[in-house]
Amino acid sequence: MNVNEIITEVSASLQRIGGIGQVFLVACGGSLVDMYPAKYFLESEAAALQVGMYTANEFVCATPKILGANSLVIVCSHGGDTPESVAAAKLARERRAVTVTLTHNDRAQLIEHADHNILYAWGNDTNVIDNPMAIILSLCVETLRQVEGFAGYQDFQQGLRQINGVIAAGRRQVAGRCADFARRFKDESLFYILSSGASYGHAYGFAICSLMEMQRVNASAIHSGEYFHGPFEVTDGETPFILMMNEGRTRVMDERALTFLEQYAGKVEVIDARELGIGALPPSVVEFFNPVLFYSIMCEYRAALADIRHHPLETRRYMGQVAY
Structure with missing residues (x-):
């Protein structure tokens, strides 16, 4: 079914x-x-x-x-x-x-x-x-x-038909960036991951799964809207930030964070859904597809990092290895 x-x-x-x-x-x-x-x-x-x-x-x-x-x-x-x-x-x-x-x-x-x-x-x-x-x-x-009805239903179906093509093009677009990211950040021991809207969950996921679980690297997710309510005090020239910028209603929060990071942070990697072409999807539903795009794109980033660090993504110290 x-x-x-x-x-x-x-x-x-x-x-x-x-x-x-x-x-x-x-x-x-x-x-x-x-x-x-x-x-x-x-x-x-x-x-x-x-x-x-x-x-x-x-x-x-x-x-x-x-x-x-x-x-x-x-x-x-x-x-x-x-x-x-x-x-x-x-x-x-x-x-x-x-x-x-x-x-x-x-x-x-x-x-x-x-x-x-x-x-x-x-x-x-x-x-x-x-x-x-x-x-x-x-x-x-x-x-x-x-x-109860959903007025954007047909737009959502159109988005489903389009998203795979956007992802394929996005992967090609970031290939060189991923290799450069891995070279620049291979020795880092802490990352902060920022995003908003539907993509905040993937900021959390990239932190706990891709970095902490798969690379044994400390990481923390920060909502772009919450960044200015405490977390921005740790911003400096040495700690890397990864910002996933959404297309849609919450983009304004990501842009505000970027403006601050560009002024006060020294190590920032920006992954922008707009630049990667997600704007081809209907505006009424595009925000719900941001994390679908980000998941596939960030898989490329984590693979490049794993390769240069000689730490395969499947390596585990505790998960499935000991009783817990």
């Missing part, structure tokens, strides 16, 4: 009890990061439909009281066997919620607790709209359309 068919079936099954009232987005680590654009979208566009995003263990330990028969719970786990995510899906079904799960593993434990499961594609040669970030966003767009 595709996204439209899944949400149509869920909506029909809940119609007699008032339909879908809440959407809960539940995952861990990188899979949770993939859910942030969908959270941002629903918080921005929904008038009545409620949304919550939870790391899976907290969803289990501090379960929202409203979770119940009118809830749609979307749970994502790449390997499909993350214990916290499996437990979250199991709990959701026990509370009579409808569960839609996403995984890359067709034998995943997660599927056992799914009303609907989406087995997604993965790898650099896949179409980005078949990857979890775009699928989860599409699930939430479709849910909003069917529950």
Whole structure:
């Protein structure tokens, strides 16, 4: 079943009890990061439909009281066997919620607790709209359309058709920059990552997954709007900043941060969605696609850094190596 068919079936099954009232987005680590654009979208566009995003263990330990028969719970786990995510899906079904799960593993434990499961594609040669970030966003767009309507629905579908081409061109455009970035920053021990809007989740994800997990480099995400409310005091000539600049309503916050960084910071890497061509997408929905673009582009950056540091992205010290 595709996204439209899944949400149509869920909506029909809940119609007699008032339909879908809440959407809960539940995952861990990188899979949770993939859910942030969908959270941002629903918080921005929904008038009545409620949304919550939870790391899976907290969803289990501090379960929202409203979770119940009118809830749609979307749970994502790449390997499909993350214990916290499996437990979250199991709990959701026990509370009579409808569960839609996403995984890359067709034998995943997660599927056992799914009303609907989406087995997604993965790898650099896949179409980005078949990857979890775009699928989860599409699930939430479709849910909003069917529950209360979404005027930008056709524009969103156009964006889905266009984004892969924008990403392919963007990757070619940054190839040389990634190599230069890796040369300049290979010996750094701390990075600050800034962004806003739907892309703040990817700033967080690049910090905790790409740098801390995959490179064992200290990193912290800072919302561009929060930068001037404390964090900018650490700005100096020695600490590197990475700024992902969005196209859309929150760009003004990224531009303000850039103006300050250009004056007071000595090491700044700017990745600008506008420069990379995302403006080709319809203006009404372009902001929701910024993080889809940034994910693919930042994969190029992290690969270049891993290569020059001789630290493969798959190397782990604790994850999957020891009991935790």
